[in-house]
Amino acid sequence: MTETVLHELLRTSLVDVFDLASAGGTRESVCAARTQLRFPYRGSCLRHLDGSTVVADASQVQFFNAGERGEVSHPHPDGDASLVLTVDEALLREIAPPALLHDGEPPRFREHRLGIDPRAQVLVALLRHSLHEGTADPLEAESLALTLVQRAIGPRTAHAASGSQSRQRLVDRAKRVLVGDLARRWTLAEVAAEVGVSAVYLTQSFREVEGVPLYRYQLRLRLARALDLLGEYDDLSALSHDLGFSSHSHFTAAFQQAYGRTPSEFRQSALPPKNRAGS
Missing domain, CATH: 1.10.10.60 (Homeodomain-like)
Known part of the structure; x- marks a missing residue:
């Protein structure tokens, strides 16, 4: 496969959904135009940001803030893949707990990642499969996507890494x-x-x-x-x-x-x- 393949699954006025697959042994610079939520579902990748390196895998969501520069590397030989969501900025600010976001516009997350629960993992799979197979119409897909976002960043269902x-x-x-x-x-x-x-x-x-x-x-x-x-x-x-x-x-x-x-x-x-x- 080529180094990175981005496949558009859904584009509406409220939410865009993409499938992102990257080849193993590659590394690229990243600077998102809009704040993204990335849900790894296959393999793992490393995000290099502000002098630190964190692992992204299927038990978490990653936040790529608008205008934030960094690099992502893909050490797994078989590569990795993520479901990528961007949400209308006003709607994202309405959904996200205020403590998770920086002040000002556009919405930008304070954390680089949060742990997600099994129910969120199921929603990732349901959304991806239904869009790939064409079994979900735009209204259903939007509802699934926004439910996933709410669960992934909800105060009772998300988990921030702790410890030193x-x-x-x-x-x-x-x-x-x-x-x-x-x-x-x-x-x-x-x-x-x-x-x-x-x-x-x-x-x-x-x-x-x-x-x-x-x-x-x-x-x-x-x-x-x-x-x-x-x-x-x-x-x-x-x-x-x-x-x-x-x-x-x-x-x-x-x-x-x-x-x-x-x-x-x-x-x-x-x-x-x-x-x-x-x-």
């Missing part, structure tokens, strides 16, 4: 390890060795920064990848194996607990039969 900068950098290194091989059944000692700290320190740091244990974060990444891949697998047992789950039943139970429906039910509701693998 050194602990955040450590946790970001651990995330890169996990995303680099989602199918591997890592042990805590192995991840700790990869990032060069003790298992106890890694456990404490991850929970402090992300608010969840490392194993649960890994589960969320695997399930988000499943949302992306469901249309490519006819055999869900094979999908569960490829994502490192111990069994098909374990995968199904975890998916249902996180998203409120089984993988089969999600695929039936989100993907037309003619576009599923094996159909």
Whole structure:
């Protein structure tokens, strides 16, 4: 693939939605004309801004403020992809909690990223699949997009990274390890060795920064990848194996607990039969 492919999925007076895919081993300068919300759903990328580097993956939303210059690199060999939303400025200021935004115009976020919950991950997948497959009309797609934005930045459903900068950098290194091989059944000692700290320190740091244990974060990444891949697998047992789950039943139970429906039910509701693998 070329270095970066931007595919327009929706453009209305209120919201624009794009699918952004980047090749692995690339790096580009970024300066958004309008404030963007980016939802990674495949792989991970690194954002370099103000002398810091942060990891973006499927458990968070990234904010690219209008006029803000930085760089994004794509270390994963298979590249990465994100769903990109821009929202009408007046509407975005109406939706966003005031504490999240700088004063003045255009709307610009104080945080570079926020953690999102499983429901937001489902909305990313539903919006992307329905627009790709042409099953959502503009009104439905706009409603899905704005619901996603509200949930991603809502005070009860979003999570800002906490802890010291050194602990955040450590946790970001651990995330890169996990995303680099989602199918591997890592042990805590192995991840700790990869990032060069003790298992106890890694456990404490991850929970402090992300608010969840490392194993649960890994589960969320695997399930988000499943949302992306469901249309490519006819055999869900094979999908569960490829994502490192111990069994098909374990995968199904975890998916249902996180998203409120089984993988089969999600695929039936989100993907037309003619576009599923094996159909």
